[in-house]
Amino acid sequence: MESGSGDDLDFSDSQERKSKRYHRHTARQIQQLEALFKECPHPDERQRMQLSRDLNLEPRQIKFWFQNRRTQMKMQHERSDNCALRMENDKIRCENIAIREALRNVICPSCGGPPVDQDGFVDEQKLRMENAQLKEELDRISSITAKYIGRPISRLPSIQPIAASSLNLSMASYDAPDFNGPSLDLDLLPGSSSAVPPLPFPFTGISDIGKSLMMQVAANAMDEFVKLAQTDEPLWIKSDTSEGTRDVLQLESYQRLFPKANVPMKSSLSTRIEASRDSGLLITNTLALVDMFMDANKWAELFPTIVSEARIIEVLSSGMMGSRSGSLQLMYDVLQVLSPLVATREFYFLRYCQQIEQGLWAIVDVSFDLSQETQLIPPSNFHKRPSGCLIQDMPNGYCKITWVEHVEVEENTSIHWLYRDLIQNGLAFSADRWIAVLRRMCERFACLMVTGTSSPELGGVIPSAEGKRSMMKLAQRMVNNFCASIKPSSDFRWTTLSGGLDEVGVRVSFHKSTDLGQPGGLVLTAATSIWLPLSPQLLFNFFKDDKTRSEWDVLSSGSSVQEVFRITNGSHPDNCISVLRQAHNSNRNNMLVLQESCIDSSGFLIVYATVDLIDINVAMNGEDSSCIALVPCGFTIIPDGRRRSSQGSGASSSATSQGGGSLLTVALQIQVSSLPSSKLNSESVTTVNNLINSTVQQIKAALNCSTGN
Template sequence: MDYDGDGSPDNEHYTSVNAMSKEKRICHRHTPQQIQKLEAYFKECPHPNESQREAFCSVLDLGIDQVKFWFQNKRTQSKTQDERTSNILLREENKKLQLENAAMIEVLKTVTCPPCGGPPFGRDDRESNLHKMRLENAFLKTERDSLTTTKNKYQQTMLDSLTSVQRQQTFEALTSYGMNLYNQPSSLESQTIQPQLLPQMDLPQLSETAATAVEELKRLFRTDEALWVMSSIDGTYVIDQESYEKFSHSIKHFRNLSARVESSKDITVVPIEATSLIDMFLDSEKWKMLFPTIVNKAKTIHTLGSELPINENCNVLQVIWEQLHILSPLVPPREFMIVRCCQQIGEGLWIIADVSQDSQHIFNSDQASPSCYKRPSGCLIRSLPNAHTEVRWIEHVEVDHTADTHKMYRDLVSGSSGYGARRWIVTLERMCERMALSSILIMPATDWSETIPTVEGRRSVMKLGERMLKIFNEMLIMSGKVEFPQQSKCGVRISIRMNKEPGQLPGLVVTAASCLSIPLTPLQVFNCLRSKDTRHQWDVLCRGNTITETARIFTGSSGTNCITLLQPTPLWDIGQNMVQEPQKKMMVLQECYMDALGGMIVYSPLDMATMSIAAAGEVDPLNIPILPSGFTISSDNSEGTLLMLAFQILNSDENSKTRSVSEIAVDRVSRLISQTVQNIKLMLNCPPE
């Protein structure tokens, strides 16, 4: 049989092969139910990790590549839509500007001279005036450059006239300033905070911002159905962003794909008067004391009263700068310039709303673009009988520094247990219990002590423990330039600072921190580290000997929240003669807590004489120098634990400011923390990496 043209056997073969290849390229079309669930996941987590993608596959009955490619395509589509929307808005804005420009040109054609009411300047006159102003501007620039040159020459002459000793002192001062490698001040704190008086024209803007935030927060508290949905990832309630954008008409402040929105809410009842709690919220120093493990720094820039035109129930309006930080040096701090408004909205009912405010209007400086923006957030405070208070909390922020967080802590920080409402609520519960126990006038039956004889001494030790915890948390930022790469490659982060803070040991302080993952629950790790029976296995202060507990002060209803005084067992030589000199006798002050999100163990060695003075309540605890070290313990969102340990060593040598001594101190503290990590792994029977 003859075949011609398209009917040849060869062509039939190729057609069949092409058809088969086309069939292989047919894409699997997702069902509407699968697409709906994928859309819901995408709103909460645009960048799922491997474990989350596997969980989605099991729920949706899809392959891992199908889920992966769907999210990639969805991110690209979302970015394109955002860019298209942005372009439309920019074009509309451009049209408006063009219309305004044309209108101003028309007005200029008929403008009159104000002094005489005569006709406007002609084009030639205007060009002549512009030429004169340009010449004057050039002359002023020349004068400025001449003055700058003269000033620099004068400064150089003054420096050359310094003696060699003075030059050495100047060099050492500059060196000590530059040695703060990780504890560099933030973009705002690096400058002396010099707020300007708010112009009268800014007051209505602040008023409008606060009023809008209060009304939005009221609606978020009252609405439980349309705006709040249960997260499919961790089961907590989050704000549905589509519904939120419809009623708030807010805009996204960050367009990067790495940016995300965090939202959460929680509720609790705490043993404190509502008015006392509000007073602590509106005082920046008390605010830091109330949340010592979250609020690293805070400063009230402006406080304005009820004369502002918000409404009659406005009690206080404040502008506040705050720096927040938690958990580990691997987690970047968050900085906000916020407007805080407190209003009484009912009998025994108050609302406190926070919303981000542009710092450019408040400070005489050019600030870097912020990486965090706080949408209307805050709490609803209701007075209850028996000196108790109900607190409802909402956190709603945009964040654009996901990449700055180490992958070890990224999932933890992104969830509600990071900077979310749950973190604020559990901290508030713990601190209110602590304040209630510190204010009692008799020694509680649960406490016991061989070294704290009075209630005043107990209160003094509690204040010292509170300050120790706060100093430790402030030290954890350790952000900045890595100066010692050999340690960083080993998983140890190093910070060097010249310590001049009151109440801390003065001199050059070397700090080292390391983080590790442990396949045990946080409570198991917490109990092993604070046990006095196993402490000698990891704590260098014990020198391999057992340790004795001489006092215990409970700081909460849980048995895990307490302050303890520990005394290492004296060292003995072979002939049973004590070799520990009296001046070397020391005690260890330790505070620890455990809550629903993790815990801390912070401790500091003190000589026995200083500890005795503190336990007797004879001196202000703020005047006792202390240099804490310790651990933070966090859940890794599974059955394991993220453990962060940080040690501080004081280098008080007279040449401690030189680089050579700093390297010795760095090497010493790096070896110390590395050995401690190995000892802890051995004690907890951790498998080798």
């Protein structure tokens, strides 16, 4: 309530006001009250009486409405002033950094040497204090680790570079805030403890001038992104695709609203814009989701089918007052489509997180040219314009997310004809695909909190909460290894084998693994992608059906399988983790098949691996499953992105009319040798080539698609 207006305070009616029930004004009453408020925020008694007669309201109600409206207006002005002051503060901070950088390069006019550093003693003291704190932290971590491994940890013989985030996992589980309502089970994600992929270039740090420029770029990108996320027509228009309706950016409206963003990355006929927007509800806590987005490893774990690699190059700002608001990071990302026929996309970008208001957070990504910092980065063909997500708290532990993807693409290589429609129509990395995968992953972690998600009617043992957690970790690691085996990178260089599968061929690669939980020695991977005139749902049902597994699984030797038990990990019943065994094969009773199936609006995924019965019991008992070696195989199924008419005959016609064709990727892995020193031979390549050719031919024959590719 404001002060300074005598007619605004009426304490004599306070007791009577408490007994009155809340009255909601009609739209006509509010319209007339707003009209008078614009002309006269402080109406006198005569004006209030006139409004009371016109609107059939008591004078006291009129007075209170104007009083509350003035308070609301005052709060809006204060909020606007705070935003302006915050922007001015950021601007002054950037200028301060630039001035300090300039002062360091000043030359003394008398001697021609560098100026005397007045803060040398202070900086040295700060470094000594930080060094002492780091030593205390190292001692504490060493004592905690010693409890788990059963022996003391000796000091390192020499100081070696350690990733800044490599010691954060044990801290996160103790210091994580206790959120109300369902939230992601953060322990299922390895986060900062997992292996960090090396950067494709040596990086020595960013200058203060570069940091100042990055802060300015991030602030401008945040302003543009918030407008993109909250503005509808004519900026965004509805567009019909093969998978439904989605928001597509209207470029003319965008150029009028953001004239400074009209300069393209490259002026070429092959340059195109991919821009889309989507929104949805997630069963997770907003703050937990923000923290995971700002952790590069957890970010990659949330999107295993999209994000191939993720790395924080440098943290420019860690946030204000212990929160993520104001956090700014320079990141490196590699995005992929799960097929050896599609090249990956590399981005060097800034990720800026800011709390817009209570319960509303924004995270924006924008590409940044690092050529001024290092000359070793090749020119990128992908430029991320302000993109990201707007996350808003909702009741009952949910949050609403609005996702914007805005990328400028310079195609310098030809796209394989199988994936041309999917990629050129912007469907491969559209906003709806990101939200679909994120929603499925949030449901996966939330299901861990629900008891009774196993299937007792299958006759198997229902795992405990610890057993379910261990099984989910094991299955997630299997899916991650499978996705990593398909990506083209420095570790997986594909070699195309001619013949067998038309002009697509089979792509073969190999790698040597010594990591924990990986099969030691030499692992050979073979993958191929084909087109089938069937809807993704029908194709997924074929692979998921235990009765038809013997028609495509060359490892089953024609024997049928049965499901031992199942752990449901999503709202869709086909989102589950299963353990299968061969029904009539006494020679392999100790070998089971661990399988996870994933389904969402962006596509389907089935990953499986043979696991020893002893290892399954280890995971079922809730013990650590990180030592169990897995060699996963599987299938990815995505829509082809083309629009089709329901023409044709037989099963193909029925399937096509239900959803168009599908792009199927088949990937098989075999352990050639358990010795790290072993080398690849032609016999192993021939074996895996025959395996994948046989698998594809059996799939086509079983689905009556022998002529489809």
